[in-house]
Each structure stands twice: as C-alpha cells, then as structure tokens.
Amino acid sequence: MTEPSVRLEAVTKAFGDLVAVRELDLDIPQGEFFTLLGPSGCGKTTTLRLVAGFEQPTGGRVLIEGSDVAGMPPHRRPTNTVFQSYALFPHLNVRENVAYGLRRKKVGGDEIKRRVEAELERVGMAADINRRPNQLSGGMQQRVALARALVNLPKVLLLDEPLGALDLKLRKGLQLELKRIQREVGITFVYVTHDQEEALTMSDRIAVMNQGRVEQIDAPAQVYERPATTFVAGFIGVSNLMPGQVTRASSGRGQVRLDSGVEFETATDGIGSGERCHAVVRPEKLEITPVDSSQGASATGDPSSARIRPGPTGSEAGRAQDGRPTIDGVVEASVYLGTATQIVVVLPGDVRMTVLVPNADEAERARLPGGGAPVRLSWAPEHIHVVRESAGAPAPDAGDRAPVAETSK
Amino acid sequence: MTSPKGRDRSAPRGALRRRAIPYFLLGPGLIWLLLFFVVPLYFMGRLSLESGSLETGGFEFTWEWSNYGHALGDYQDRFVRSFFFAGSATVIALLIAYPLAYAIAFRGGRWKNALLFAVVAPFFTTYLIRTLAWQTILSDDSPVVSTMQTLGLLGDGGRLLATDGAVIAGLTYNFLPFMVLPIYASLERIDVRLIEAARDLYSSARTAFWRVTLPLSAPGVVAGTLLTFIPASGDYINAEFLGGTNQAMIGNVIQSLYLNLRDFPSAAALSFTLMAVILIAVFIYIRFAGSEALMGEEAEKAK
Numbered sequence: 189m190t191e192p193s194v195r196l197e198a199v200t201k202a203f204g205d206l207v208a209v210r211e212l213d214l215d216i217p218q219g220e221f222f223t224l225l226g227p228s229g230c231g232k233t234t235t236l237r238l239v240a241g242f243e244q245p246t247g248g249r250v251l252i253e254g255s256d257v258a259g260m261p262p263h264r265r266p267t268n269t270v271f272q273s274y275a276l277f278p279h280l281n282v283r284e285n286v287a288y289g290l291r292r293k294k295v296g297g298d299e300i301k302r303r304v305e306a307e308l309e310r311v312g313m314a315a316d317i318n319r320r321p322n323q324l325s326g327g328m329q330q331r332v333a334l335a336r337a338l339v340n341l342p343k344v345l346l347l348d349e350p351l352g353a354l355d356l357k358l359r360k361g362l363q364l365e366l367k368r369i370q371r372e373v374g375i376t377f378v379y380v381t382h383d384q385e386e387a388l389t390m391s392d393r394i395a396v397m398n399q400g401r402v403e404q405i406d407a408p409a410q411v412y413e414r415p416a417t418t419f420v421a422g423f424i425g426v427s428n429l430m431p432g433q434v435t436r437a438s439s440g441r442g443q444v445r446l447d448s449g450v451e452f453e454t455a456t457d458g459i460g461s462g463e464r465c466h467a468v469v470r471p472e473k474l475e476i477t478p479v480d481s482s483q484g485a486s487a488t489g490d491p492s493s494a495r496i497r498p499g500p501t502g503s504e505a506g507r508a509q510d511g512r513p514t515i516d517g518v519v520e521a522s523v524y525l526g527t528a529t530q531i532v533v534v535l536p537g538d539v540r541m542t543v544l545v546p547n548a549d550e551a552e553r554a555r556l557p558g559g560g561a562p563v564r565l566s567w568a569p570e571h572i573h574v575v576r577e578s579a580g581a582p583a584p585d586a587g588d589r590a591p592v593a594e595t596s597k
Numbered sequence: 598m599t600s601p602k603g604r605d606r607s608a609p610r611g612a613l614r615r616r617a618i619p620y621f622l623l624g625p626g627l628i629w630l631l632l633f634f635v636v637p638l639y640f641m642g643r644l645s646l647e648s649g650s651l652e653t654g655g656f657e658f659t660w661e662w663s664n665y666g667h668a669l670g671d672y673q674d675r676f677v678r679s680f681f682f683a684g685s686a687t688v689i690a691l692l693i694a695y696p697l698a699y700a701i702a703f704r705g706g707r708w709k710n711a712l713l714f715a716v717v718a719p720f721f722t723t724y725l726i727r728t729l730a731w732q733t734i735l736s737d738d739s740p741v742v743s744t745m746q747t748l749g750l751l752g753d754g755g756r757l758l759a760t761d762g763a764v765i766a767g768l769t770y771n772f773l774p775f776m777v778l779p780i781y782a783s784l785e786r787i788d789v790r791l792i793e794a795a796r797d798l799y800s801s802a803r804t805a806f807w808r809v810t811l812p813l814s815a816p817g818v819v820a821g822t823l824l825t826f827i828p829a830s831g832d833y834i835n836a837e838f839l840g841g842t843n844q845a846m847i848g849n850v851i852q853s854l855y856l857n858l859r860d861f862p863s864a865a866a867l868s869f870t871l872m873a874v875i876l877i878a879v880f881i882y883i884r885f886a887g888s889e890a891l892m893g894e895e896a897e898k899a900k
C-alpha cells in the first residue's frame with residue numbers, strides 16, 4: 189500500500205473571521221508516528237478534529253487511505269481519538285468503556301471479551317477491568333482511553349495531548365510506553381502536543397505549527413538542528429538568534445554577515461543575496477571563554493577543561509580561531525539547573541545568547557564566569573546556520589530562556 | 598509519626614470543635630424536620646387510629662385499625678384514578694420536558710437563561726390562579742370550545758371541562774417545570790466530549806443519544822418524574838377546578854373528609870395509606886430506574 193494514511197490538501201478551516209487552519213498540506217505515511225507541535229491556539233486540535241470528522245474543512249480536501257472523506261461523519265471514519273480529557277464514559281466500567289466501539293461494530297461477544305482483555309493487558313489495566321472511571325487515577329484513565337481507541341484497530345489513531353494532564357514522571361514513562369505500543373501495533377499515530385521535548389522524544393516526524401500554518405515538517409533531529417524559521421528555532425529549544433544578512437549566495441551556499449560584524453560561510457537554503465536572516469547556534473554548541481578585559485589577553489581557563497577553553501591571546505572578536513568564529517559579550521546571568529549551568533550572554537546590539545555548560549565537574553563549574561564578566565563565545569562552523577524570518581507571528585522569545593531539558597511543565 | 602490520638606490530646610479544643618461542626622450544620626434542618634414533619638406525623642398517625650365523631654363528644658384513641666380498612670375499601674377507585682392521572686401527567690410531562698430541556702441545554706446558546714426563565718415564569722402566578730385560568734380557557738362557553746366545535750374536533754354537546762383529559766392536562770401543565778429543571782440540570786452537566794467520544798467510537802447521533810446522553814441524564818429524569826408524580830398523586834386542586842364528579846382524586850376525598858365531613862380519623866388513615874402506596878411505588882421505581890440507567894451495557898451483555 190503506497191497511499192498515505194492521512195493526506196491533507198490545502199485544508200483551511202475558518203470559524204467566522206477566525207482562520208484556525210490555513211492552507212495546510214500534510215502527507216502522513218502508513219505506520220508513522222507523526223506529531224503536530226505548536227503553541228496554544230495554533231490549530232492543532234482543529235486539524236485533528238478535521239481528520240476525525242468533528243469539523244468539516246472550509247477549503248481543501250482530507251483523504252484517509254486515499255479516499256476523500258468530505259461529509260463523512262465521525263462514526264464512519266476509520267479513525268479513533270484519544271481525547272485530552274480522556275472522555276471515558278462515567279456510567280460504564282473499564283470493560284464496557286473499552287468494549288464500546290466493538291459493540292457498535294457488532295463484533296461477537298466472545299471476540300469482544302478476548303480483544304478487550306488483551307488490550308487492557310497491553311496497557312497494564314487488566315486488574316481494574318470492573319472499576320468505574322471515577323475510581324481511577326489520571327494515568328490509569330489515560331491507559332483506558334488508549335485501550336478504548338486501540339482495541340478497534342483503527343487505520344489512524346488521533347491523540348490530542350493525551351499526556352497533558354499528567355505529572356512529569358508519569359508522562360515520561362507513558363511516552364516510552366506509547367512509543368512501544370505504536371511500534372507494536374503499527375498503526376499511524378497523529379499526535380498533538382505543545383511540549384517540544386515530548387515531540388522530539390516520540391515522533392518519526394514533527395510538523396511545527398504556528399497560527400494555523402505549518403512552518404516546518406521534518407524528523408526531530410532536523411527540526412532541532414536545522415530549524416527552518418525563526419519561529420521553529422524559538423519554539424524548539426531556546427531562540428539563540430543573531431540577526432544578520434546574506435551577502436552572497438550561490439547554489440545553496442553563501443556568505444553571511446551578522447550585524448555584529450562576524451562573517452562566515454554556510455548553507456543558505458534558498459535565502460537570497462541581500463536578504464535579512466537570523467543565525468542560530470544551539471546553546472549546548474556554544475563555547476564560552478572568559479576574557480581578561482584589562483590585559484586583553486590572558487589565559488584564565490583550565491587547559492584540561494573540555495568546555496572552557498583557555499582565553500584567546502590577542503585575537504579580535506569575529507576573527508576565526510582554529511577556523512571557529514567568535515564573538516564577545518558580557519555575562520548577564522548564570523543559573524544552576526542541576527545537570528547543566530545556563531549562562532545568558534549579552535552581545536552588542538542587545539542580542540541575548542544562552543550557553544549551556546554541562547555540570548561534569550564541580551571544580552570546573554566554580555570557574556564559570558559570573559554576572560558582568562566579559563566573555564567570548566565561539567562555535568564550530570558546522571553548528572551555525574541561517575533561518576528565515578517566520579511568516580506568522582514573530583519568534584517567541586523564550587522568556588525563561590530555559591534549555592530543552594527543563595522546559596517541560 | 599504522630600498518631601491521630603496524640604494530635605487530639607495536643608489540641609483537644611480544636612478537635613472537638615471540628616467534630617461538632619457537622620452537627621451545627623445539620624442542626625437547623627433537623628429541628629425543622631422534627632417540629633414540622635415528625636411531630637405532625639406522630640399526631641396524624643395517632644389520629645388515624647382514633648374513633649368517634651365531633652357530634653358525640655370528640656375522638657378517642659382506640660387502635661381503630663378499621664379506619665384503614667375503610668380507606669382502602671371505600672375509595673379504591675379514587676386511588677386507582679389518582680395514580681392513573683398522576684402517571685399520565687408524569688409521562689406526558691416527561692415527553693414534553695426532555696426535548697425542551699435538551700434544546701435549552703445543547704442548543705440554547707446565549708438564550709439559555711432567557712429560556713429557563715420562561716420555564717419558571719408561570720411560578721410568578723399562584724398555583725390556584727393558574728388553575729382557575731385553565732378553568733376559564735376550557736369552560737363550555739370559552740372560544741376554545743366553540744372553535745373546536747366549529748372545526749368538528751369536538752361534538753356539539755362536547756366539553757373540555759370536567760373530563761379526564763382536562764385534569765391530566767392541568768396536572769401536566771402545573772408540574773412541568775419540576776420535570777424540566779432537573780432534566781436540564783443533568784443534561785447541562787454532560788461533557789459534550791463524551792458524546793463526541795461515542796460518535797468517534799462508531800455511534801450514529803441516535804445511538805450516541807441512547808447509549809450516552811440518555812443514561813447520563815437518567816438522574817435528572819428520575820428526579821423529575823418523582824417531583825412530578827408524588828405531588829400530582831396527592832393533588833386535589835386540578836380535579837376540583839378542571840374535573841367533575843367523575844374526576845375526583847384521592848386528594849379531593851381527603852379534603853372533603855377533613856373540611857366537610859369532619860371525619861378526621863378516616864382522613865388521616867387515607868393520608869397514611871396514600872403515603873405508603875407512594876413510598877412503595879417510588880421505592881420500586883428507583884430500584885428499577887436506577888439499575889436500568891447505570892447498567893445499560895451490562896444488561897445488554899447478559900442477554
């Protein structure tokens with residue numbers, strides 16, 4: 189079967205004046221774990237509801253396994269949904285909740301019993317088969333909701349922030365379990381979340397949405413390492429953006445000149461010569477080096493340290509050092525995060541960059557530059573690349589400037 | 598670790614106060630019930646076992662159980678009629694109220710409050726006046742009757758007043774809000790995502806209604822039917838003003854025994870009998886309706 193499991197062609201959904209989903213194109217192959225990621229109100233739930241049949245598009249087409257499902261009511265679609273609030277039937281026990289779909293499909297009694305019990309076994313809820321939903325914890329309800337959908341073996345399973353209401357630890361455990369179950373059953377999962385870490389952990393591919401549009405569709409590593417727009421760069425991780433301009437571009441590569449004066453060569457991905465752009469370096473890819481401002485050149489770092497390189501001797505900002513571009517700034521704040529220390533550095537032009545230094549060794553951490561210290565940032569040339577300005581809302585400045593590992597709520 | 602006992606000893610006053618709070622909260626209600634329900638009930642019970650008459654020097658407590666025998670024997674037809682009228686009114690009110698409550702709860706939008714107000718608006722006029730208004734509407738020389746006669750809907754000598762239909766219609770009208778409000782309250786509370794979940798799990802709109810919406814609104818239906826059926830069974834105003842001699846209900850008998858014939862013991866015995874019958878009926882109904890509402894799918898599985 190080469191048909192994509194779900195295909196959206198220029199799908200638009202407007203509620204009156206408000207356009208919730210705008211000209212959306214998606215192709216989700218059979219068996220993929222596909223995630224819709226984006227901030228609150230960007231249209232993720234609406235997209236899911238368009239596939240499930242709870243909403244009809246105001247433009248474009250929705251295809252499931254190659255056939256147009258326009259006008260087809262939800263109960264005729266080969267999709268099942270795991271709702272954010274679980275929506276378990278309070279008047280039915282666990283067994284009857286899970287059996288609900290099979291009963292409507294007029295499956296035989298023995299087969300229902302067998303499949304319901306097997307499915308509850310799979311999600312680890314076999315012991316609670318006769319309990320009512322209000323006697324279950326949030327995590328248990330979530331498992332029942334998953335079983336209730338999966339037992340029907342839908343072509344596509346739609347999950348709307350299924351872990352959103354759970355605490356961090358439970359969520360981590362269930363993320364892995366969901367992923368395992370998805371591999372096991374081989375059903376296409378369309379997963380909605382606003383948690384970028386969850387998306388990166390679980391997905392085969394991620395569509396990053398912003399104001400009803402898709403900004404980028406890529407594998408998790410691509411989305412993180414090579415964000416396509418300032419919005420994606422900001423939403424996934426910390427927006428370490430330095431404004432600049434492409435000065436020369438030919439056949440995909442070009443010269444970029446940052447407003448701070450630093451110049452480097454990189455892949456420009458279709459951004460033309462003369463266009464404004466932003467350069468991104470992920471916080472863990474930046475190296476920070478103390479600069480002795482009074483003498484201009486003095487080694488204060490420990491040569492044995494992996495992350496803190498000795499202070500540059502007489503090199504000027506922007507000049508490549510072992511082929512590494514550098515830029516000078518001042519430490520604004522330094523925050524201890526447990527596994528790492530996060531340092532915010534202010535560059536000329538009021539550009540803020542976040543640096544993440546792993547806390548590998550206490551002595552090394554004690555030598556990290558504190559607030560007000562002049563520092564120099566450097567990076568490997570392959571770790572910087574340019575992104576275009578987002579078409580939608582401006583890139584959100586990650587106000588808390590927390591790194592990836594810490595942003596999940 | 599401190600044991601609960603240890604904590605109690607360390608703050609005995611606070612603990613005492615905490616334990617007393619439920620009684621303080623229950624107090625006013627309990628006193629009220631005692632004064633205005635239990636005490637009168639006791640006197641009524643006593644009265645129902647007395648004999649004698651006002652003319653021969655009053656009543657005397659004589660364990661007169663025959664009062665109950667007379668109540669059941671002499672007024673059996675009135676009992677049956679009362680429950681038939683009340684039952685019919687309850688069923689009709691349910692059929693009118695459920696769609697109405699459903700429309701207000703799910704389709705009301707911003708008109709919800711206005712519609713609910715319209716449902717309770719008749720309460721701004723007293724019960725008696727409303728029933729008298731119906732008497733005027735249904736009376737033999739009313740435009741309604743003459744119009745229906747002209748259209749052939751009613752025979753030439755036909756009447757609306759003093760018919761079973763008039764009494765049932767009056768009961769239905771008067772108790773409709775008691776049916777609408779609890780059903781509305783239970784429908785309003787239903788999370789629409791549950792209905793969407795049912796639709797998602799291969800239920801047509803109709804099946805989703807029978808399998809999810811209706812069972813979840815069952816508590817409202819049970820409450821509404823009780824709030825309609827119980828007062829309607831003992832009602833005498835509707836039969837008095839809208840019915841004739843053939844529409845007398847048990848309430849009319851009790852009223853006339855008390856106020857006209859001054860046969861207090863028989864009236865009391867009749868009241869107690871009515872109460873007992875209603876209690877038994879309600880008990881059976883709740884057992885039946887309760888299990889039906891909650892065990893729909895399991896019952897289906899068993900068959």
Ligand SMILES: Nc1ncnc2c1ncn2[C@@H]1O[C@H](COP(=O)(O)OP(=O)(O)OP(=O)(O)O)[C@@H](O)[C@H]1O
Pocket residue numbers: 203206207208226227228229230231232233234235382
């Ligand atoms: N039935 C509706 N009527 C009117 N507007 C709606 C309706 N459903 C959604 N919207 C609007 O569409 C936009 C997208 O909503 P949607 O629920 O898809 O967002 P979301 O990405 O799921 O957000 P969240 O993460 O908060 O759940 C919002 O601005 C919302 O107000």
Ligand SMILES: [Mg+2]
Pocket residue numbers: 232233234348
């Ligand atoms: Mg949503």
